[in-house]
Amino acid sequence: MVVGGGPAGMMAAVVAAEQGNNVTILEKMEALGKKLLITGKGRCNVTNSADMEEFMKNIPENAKFLYSAFSRFNNEDIVQFLNSQGVATKVERGGRVFPVSDKAADVLNAFTKKLKKLKVKTKLNFAVTRIIEENGVAIGIEGKHNGKTEKILADKIILATGGKSYPITGSTGDGYKIAETLGHTITPLKASLVPLTCEEKSKKLCQEMQGLSLKNIAIKVKCEDNIIYEDFGEMLFTHYGLSGPIILSASAILIRYKNIENLLQENKIKLYIDLKPALDEEKLDNRILRDFEELKNKQLKNSFDRLLPKKMIQPIIKVIGINPEKRINEITKEERKKIVQTLKHFELTIGGFRSIEEAIITSGGISIKEINPKTMESKIIKGLYLAGEIIDLDAFTGGYNLQIAWSTGYVSGLTN
Numbered sequence: 001m002v003v004g005g006g007p008a009g010m011m012a013a014v015v016a017a018e019q020g021n022n023v024t025i026l027e028k029m030e031a032l033g034k035k036l037l038i039t040g041k042g043r044c045n046v047t048n049s050a051d052m053e054e055f056m057k058n059i060p061e062n063a064k065f066l067y068s069a070f071s072r073f074n075n076e077d078i079v080q081f082l083n084s085q086g087v088a089t090k091v092e093r094g095g096r097v098f099p100v101s102d103k104a105a106d107v108l109n110a111f112t113k114k115l116k117k118l119k120v121k122t123k124l125n126f127a128v129t130r131i132i133e134e135n136g137v138a139i140g141i142e143g144k145h146n147g148k149t150e151k152i153l154a155d156k157i158i159l160a161t162g163g164k165s166y167p168i169t170g171s172t173g174d175g176y177k178i179a180e181t182l183g184h185t186i187t188p189l190k191a192s193l194v195p196l197t198c199e200e201k202s203k204k205l206c207q208e209m210q211g212l213s214l215k216n217i218a219i220k221v222k223c224e225d226n227i228i229y230e231d232f233g234e235m236l237f238t239h240y241g242l243s244g245p246i247i248l249s250a251s252a253i254l255i256r257y258k259n260i261e262n263l264l265q266e267n268k269i270k271l272y273i274d275l276k277p278a279l280d281e282e283k284l285d286n287r288i289l290r291d292f293e294e295l296k297n298k299q300l301k302n303s304f305d306r307l308l309p310k311k312m313i314q315p316i317i318k319v320i321g322i323n324p325e326k327r328i329n330e331i332t333k334e335e336r337k338k339i340v341q342t343l344k345h346f347e348l349t350i351g352g353f354r355s356i357e358e359a360i361i362t363s364g365g366i367s368i369k370e371i372n373p374k375t376m377e378s379k380i381i382k383g384l385y386l387a388g389e390i391i392d393l394d395a396f397t398g399g400y401n402l403q404i405a406w407s408t409g410y411v412s413g414l415t416n
Helices: 007-018 036-042 052-057 063-072 075-084 104-119 174-181 200-208 245-254 262-266 281-294 310-320 333-344 400-415
Strands: 024-026 089-091 096-099 121-123 125-132 137-145 148-153 158-160 185-193 196-198 214-221 228-237 241-243 268-276 346-353 361-366 384-386
Touching: 007 024, 007 104, 007 158, 007 400, 024 241, 036 104, 052 063, 063 400, 075 096, 075 104, 075 400, 089 121, 096 104, 125 174, 137 158, 137 310, 158 174, 158 200, 158 400, 174 185, 174 361, 185 245, 196 200, 200 241, 200 310, 200 346, 214 245, 228 245, 241 245, 241 346, 245 346, 262 268, 262 346, 281 333, 281 384, 310 333, 333 346
Parallel strands: 024 121, 158 384
Antiparallel strands: 089 096, 125 137, 137 148, 185 361, 196 241, 196 346, 214 228, 214 268, 228 241, 268 346
16 A cells, blocks of 8 residues: 555555555545646656765755665666656756656656556545554554545555645645654654745845846855855745745755744844856956946946846845936946945845745655665554655755655565
8 A cells, every 4th residue: 555646655656566566556635646746847857867976965964864765766767767658858957857848747647657557556535544553563544535434454555645845735744643643753844945035124125026037146045154055046036035946945954054943033044146156246346347338327227237137226226225316427436346245245134934835845754763764664663664755854956855755665665
């Protein structure tokens, strides 16, 4: 019995069935893979092409636990599996791997076709409420199916119910309660890969730029003089603050930072955006000088078109604090220096995290100390296996989290 028809559950079912087992997936939603369909904005960031060392650097906690699973089934293996099912893949910036079609549905179809071929049974709208155990051994499940309570016995049960993020896809944290009832420890659940909110003054600036996406920019998240996180890539301004790939990855580090809630309340967490990372301050100053030479009779507010996206001009001038009506030929050297400083260190104060419902992934879950990394079997209940997001494992954005699901699902499905 595989409880949960997401990426980890489907992979576990495929592997178990390939070894001649009679396999059933129990899924509480009306279809398999609902969360898979929305990953990578509907394009499905299948994995990352990074080597093992780089992969581990992108898993901020408990990475060593995954060595065994990754050695059995890694990023090359999932690509090979999809290719064998007729899904061609491509590698994009940052090593992100997508289906060539840019359709998550193609990845899901590859799995559903394979499951059908292997005669895996699927029971939809089946909400598992508990795992039946006798003398420390899992022997079956109990759940609600079409309003009726059902019990099904099984030799092996794989719990792959996902986390608490995106509850509309079925990830409502049921698996944690089931595991806890059996004696498993659940480490604190937090939103990871989640957008960040800004405090009031910074939020107003973000609202003025709402919907604006910045590419090829560098960020630093700092607490006083300590750099907590730095990255290069793409981000987005929203009505509440900030989102986009590098912001989501920053959140995965921020949630783990000591005393983070207090520091956020004290407005001590600052985000600095370098809008021109390819130019140092001297080169940027020379670039601005050249622009200003050509535009010397224009007003400041009409002189930033070459440097900045339109939506940013007004807010940036506000931060710089120079009269927007001022003519370029009246700008002093000191004021120009302030322009350079603002473009290289645009400062926003972080206020907090959006809710776990908006997170791509859940941080926390079943303690890895209670799981055998070579088999994914519970050390507490024999015959019970854990896979995917339900385990206390999460990574940065870029396909790493799906790889954790594929690898742990694969290992949990092997017959021991």
